[in-house]
Amino acid sequence: xxxxxxxxxxxxxxxxxxxxxxxxxxxxxxxxxxxxxxxxxxxxxxxxxxxxxxxxxxxxxxxxxxxxxxxxx
Amino acid sequence: xxxxxxxxxxxxxxxxxxxxxxxxxxxxxxxxxxxxxxxxxxxxxxxxxxxxxxxxxxxxxxxxxxxxxxxxxxxxxxxxxxxxxxxxxxxxxxxxxxxxxxxxxxxxxxxxxxxxxxxxxxxxxxxxxxxxxxxxxxxxxxxxxxxxxxxxxxxxxxxxxxxxxxxxxxxx
Numbered sequence: 281x282x283x284x285x286x287x288x289x290x291x292x293x294x295x296x297x298x299x300x301x302x303x304x305x306x307x308x309x310x311x312x313x314x315x316x317x318x319x320x321x322x323x324x325x326x327x328x329x330x331x332x333x334x335x336x337x338x339x340x341x342x343x344x345x346x347x348x349x350x351x352x353x
Numbered sequence: 354x355x356x357x358x359x360x361x362x363x364x365x366x367x368x369x370x371x372x373x374x375x376x377x378x379x380x381x382x383x384x385x386x387x388x389x390x391x392x393x394x395x396x397x398x399x400x401x402x403x404x405x406x407x408x409x410x411x412x413x414x415x416x417x418x419x420x421x422x423x424x425x426x427x428x429x430x431x432x433x434x435x436x437x438x439x440x441x442x443x444x445x446x447x448x449x450x451x452x453x454x455x456x457x458x459x460x461x462x463x464x465x466x467x468x469x470x471x472x473x474x475x476x477x478x479x480x481x482x483x484x485x486x487x488x489x490x491x492x493x494x495x496x497x498x499x500x501x502x503x504x505x506x507x508x509x510x511x512x513x514x515x516x517x518x519x520x521x522x523x524x525x
Contacts, residue, residue: 304443305397342443345441346361346441347363347406348402349403353403
């Protein structure tokens with residue numbers, strides 16, 4: 281086949297949902313779930329369940345609004 | 354119906370530099386005006402912003418817990434939107450005040466608590482923007498001769514002045 285699927289990137293954060301999902305004030309934790317350009321990592325890479333990923337997303341977006349994390353960069 | 358709220362405010366360092374109490378009052382006055390009962394308010398952090406907000410590169414964050422009725426939230430938001438001392442705010446419902454917050458609030462109320470003054474360089478430096486504009490001007494100056502050169506190649510007999518007029522009208 282000419283177009284083979286690129287192998288999936290390994291999860292860089294095997295976050296467990298039992299752990300504390302970082303809120304908007306835990307900047308060091310939130311940064312681990314961002315790429316170098318400030319994009320939020322996918323669930324595939326964070327290892328979170330849907331619900332925890334949602335609260336992670338919420339936390340990152342709140343931090344962005346306050347100028348704590350970049351939108352881009 | 355009253356509820357417990359958690360809020361983070363991003364305060365202008367210019368106000369904080371004058372007095373931390375004045376900066377805190379900028380928040381608490383508005384909260385109390387709208388019927389909030391402030392439980393704790395403390396300086397969270399002074400830090401560099403991830404991106405410039407109202408041309409400022411640094412700001413001071415205040416973390417606040419208070420009880421208030423939900424019917425006044427919209428009016429309060431509007432007031433913070435208009436405030437020049439509060440750059441950003443976040444209002445969240447919460448269930449309880451963390452014990453550490455109460456301790457830190459009490460520590461800040463103590464007489465010997467000193468708020469470290471913010472560093473002086475919190476404004477965006479004006480140099481990069483004029484430099485960028487100069488670059489733009491330079492490129493537009495370069496652009497016009499380029500177009501003329503193309504015109505010369507395409508049709509030599511066309512008067513140059515007339516062509517530039519027509520280009521101006523297109524731009525308008």
